[in-house]
Amino acid sequence: MSLKNKAFYAALGLVFCLGRAPACAGQQLNVWAIGAEGKLIRQAAELYEARNPGVKIVTQGIPWTGAHEKLVTAVVGNMAPDISQLGTTWMPEFRAMNAIEPLDGFLKTSALDTADFFPGARDSNFHQGEWYGLPWYVDTRVMYYRKDLAARAGYKKFPTDWESFYKFSKALKASKDGGYAFSLPTNDWQIFLMFYWQNGGELLKDSPLTAGKFEGTIDYLKRFFDEDLAPLEGGNDTDLLTAFESGYYPVFISGPWMISQLETSKPLLNGRWATAPLPAGERRASFMGGCNLVMFKSSPNKALAWKFMEFLAGPEMQARWYALSGDLPASRKAWLAPALAGNPQLSAFRLELDTAKAPPQVAEWENIAGNINDAVEEAVFGRVTPQAAREKLSARIEKILAKSERQQSGAFKIWLAIFLCLIPVSAVALHLRGTRTGTRSKYQPIAVLFLLPAVLILAVFLFIPIVASFVASMTNWNMYGVNDWTKVVFVGLENYAGLLRDPVFLAGLRNTLVFAFIGVPVSVTLSLAMALALNAQLLRARAFFRVAYFIPVITTMVAVAMIWRWLYNPEFGLFNLALGYVGLPAQGWLSNRWLALPSLILMAVWKGFGYNTIIFVAALQSIPDSLYESISIDGATTRQEFWYITLPMLRNTAFFVIVMTTIGYLQFFAEPYIMTGGGPLNATMSVVLYMYQQGFKFYNLGYASAMAYILFGLIFAFTAVQFRVQKKLEGNF
């Protein structure tokens, strides 16, 4: 290390010390936890600090939304904490990124008994003979059912096997009017997997899926849909509570969090519901969820980090943690505590935990899970036979696993170097060509000063990242390369070629175009009409109306989504109530393949039109009154005023609004992300949503970047056409 380097790092170190002063003193650990645990872990940390004077534990909470992105960027930026909570299905990814420390060395000398953990909890931490994390808490799925409704259908006890559950569902449905017997979301791979495992199926063992078992599971589930015992719909927890109360769904599958949720938000139901183990097929199997604790490779204080992890994962602390947080312990010994062993609602969970299974430990799991959803949906909707669905899914899984890891080729660096050199060269060349033809004398050099701040910032934070992501679009940059550049391989146009054959991408492209073709004209026309109304002389209390129209733009998306979900609810939503009044049948606004996209367009127009309205309002203010005065002296009507003054004067603004709205609608993302996740059957998948999933959920960053540039090409073409039309119109005036 050169002297200059040393000085630089010393200075950097100083900056960091100033930034977080206690970091340089004594024994300190940085620990991240997610969601509610992010706050509660403080209490565990204080307990540990009290027992171990001199140790300081800095805890930080991360919201569940965005936690995955936050952790990955922290790893990429080499800013990871010492310890973090990690979702069980995220483990393989972070292992693939080479970010988490194996723990066998520590376990050898530790008193911690790993055999005490439930087998399913062990599986998500254990890979090829080594431990990569410790189970912190677990959850699993059980049946929630209405005791009163079951009794009315003649059942005192909940059925314990597949056949009797089916008969029970039929009896339940027959015993009440309206609604269904069972909530069986079609977009939840976890629920499918539980049935598949119960049926004796295996995942990625010898072959991707077990022939026969997959088909058998589909056939069993399909009976519920075909006989109208369960609707073909995606699931949503908040709707579930009300539907459970009204008896629309007297049975559903969920995790331990539902107990407190039901107790607090549906107090009237207390005593009328219970939990039961899932009915067994060939065997008993539920889904093992929960969270693990991992140590990051970058931790400077591994010995201490281990001590704290050991403390959190031990049976004593796990029992205490249940009392603090309500999280179920991963340690079997901890379950002997009276608070757990004596709770009747928990006994179903305890039973399931012994045999609950975790999904296979492969880094591409999120991607595979998405494909399971698609395959199951296609099969239960009856679009393909169960066997065809299995074969297609198996092929997809094999392809996903095959393309993951590759070796670095020397050509990549050379290509990259050439490409990066070409950019400044071509920029200079273009510029020289331009200046030669210019008329220098009229230039105002002061323009440079006006441009400097904005252009400098755009250059650093927009141009460079755009070039970088364009380069990335020609590589296989994925999770293996996130933390290790040598694994990034230049693949030329392979990503682009792959996309043009990717059915999900093509569906996304089609939906995005439909969305823009319908959404843009509707939204812009509505904005203009509302702006004219707001500007009408007749109108009093202008400020009130302006705010009212702008409110949807300001309102947080979570609140908006909650309300629109209610509006679209198939059972008690406002839209279906209205249809009912005029005698029309209820619609599945978000679950019907043909209605889902229009439903989202309606919501997007509602949320967004106020934005353009206020741009139009601002522009209307700048039209001189004198123009109207002169034309009205000539006896013009209001309509003539609009066509001869208002519209021509708004041309520049309207052009801007149309261009911007088109760009915005082609980047359609928030509504499907929050409302449908792209379903049903990818009917609402958009290009940017798919890009986001590939990029930030599956970490196929190269593939995601390529998608961005195909979309870019499309937007570019649209905008070019709009500019051309604008030029033509200008010529005509």
Added chain:
Amino acid sequence: MAAAKRHSPAYKFAFYAFMLASVVITLFPFVWMLSTSFKSPGEIFTKTPTILPQLWTLAGYRNLFAAVNMGLHLFNSVIYAVSVTVLSVLFNAMAAYAFAKLRFPGREKLFALLLVTMMVPGQVTMLPVFLILKSMGLLNSYAGLVLPGTAAVFAIFMLRQFMAEIPEEILEAARIDGFSEFAIFWRIMLPLCKPIIATLTVFSFIGAWNDFLWPLIIMLREDKYTLPVALAGLNGQYNTDWGLLMAGAVVVVLPAVIIFLMAQKHYIKGIAAGAVKG
């Protein structure tokens, strides 16, 4: 429009009926959010929800203020939104002035280049921007949070469109009077652009105020979280306390409404026009 037109009472009635109906549609979710924030958990999800809570409760707000250090996160949010707004309006207006009214080599090309960058979906540049800020040592700092947002092609484009309409004669007159370009920009151009600057102020304030993913990723310590990030931390993985969530949403939305109310006063009729005539 300018000259007072006589409208029949029927026309007036229809007009107001239409305006009020549309207001009901746009305001409905906001009112809903407000009322939900005062409801008890048992009342939030029912088959036939009521507009007003049957039992008013402040529990949502009490829980909110107990769980979150409101002052600290509000402070962070204000710093972020105000600095992004002030700097971006200034920088973008300066650049827009150059593009609209000054002559320099490569003007059209540079502008076209800016427009083109707007067509790349923002999500792909997030990771590179993060790495650039890291190499500049600006992670976990207000500077790193604010800087990338202080120039926006969208705003430059919008301002340029607006400025292009302002007659050249005004500027020429000022130049003859011996005004420097900066004086023209500051004392003539900006006042003439008031309505559009008010609009942009609202847009960039609300953009930063509601921003979630970027502040979450760039800020490594909890005490630097902005309000939306801190509030998102109150959601469980599966549990959602809706009363608390809606109370949080109300607290986040109110300042944005106030900013909009303040800004919309600047939609004043025809300043530019007056200037030409005078």
